[in-house]
Amino acid sequence: MPASYLLFQRRDEVLLQLRQGTGYLDGYWATAAAGHVEAGESAVQAAVREAWEELGIEVAPGDVVPLTSMHRSNGGGQAVDERVDFFFLCSAWQGEPRIMEPGKAAGLEWFSLDDLPDAVVPHERYVFERLRTGLPPIVTFGFADAGTGDGPRP
Numbered sequence: 001m002p003a004s005y006l007l008f009q010r011r012d013e014v015l016l017q018l019r020q021g022t023g024y025l026d027g028y029w030a031t032a033a034a035g036h037v038e039a040g041e042s043a044v045q046a047a048v049r050e051a052w053e054e055l056g057i058e059v060a061p062g063d064v065v066p067l068t069s070m071h072r073s074n075g076g077g078q079a080v081d082e083r084v085d086f087f088f089l090c091s092a093w094q095g096e097p098r099i100m101e102p103g104k105a106a107g108l109e110w111f112s113l114d115d116l117p118d119a120v121v122p123h124e125r126y127v128f129e130r131l132r133t134g135l136p137p138i139v140t141f142g143f144a145d146a147g148t149g150d151g152p153r154p
Contacts, residue, residue: 004046018107057095
């Protein structure tokens with residue numbers, strides 16, 4: 001199941017959204033705009049759509065810059081537990097980010113990469129912690145032994 005994550009960065013800060021009412025890691029901070037890629041939609045189109053739906057801001061597709069892709073496992077041993085995530089960076093948009101889905105988000109804040117909150121969705125934290133040093137085109141996360149050592153098991 002593919003998903004797109006649009007990381008908003010200004011200087012050394014990233015914009016995070018506090019999850020609530022989603023049934024998945026509620027109470028954790030997460031990428032401010034992210035979601036599943038819908039049928040007939042590219043990963044970039046999904047990122048642009050999620051920015052509008054979740055933050056009420058307009059992002060031009062040309063301002064969506066590929067960062068990395070992550071193949072991850074939730075560890076359940078079933079095919080449905082395997083995910084592919086596309087992470088993009090964005091530093092230009094129109095409008096002021098705000099919570100557009102209050103039933104799914106309890107907060108929206110900028111955090112320094114040096115001072116992320118303790119409760120950050122683990123596979124997303126993995127990406128945030130490597131923004132300064134760079135990420136390879138593909139990383140793995142959550143596998144007992146991915147052979148590359150790219151990502152820990154959650």
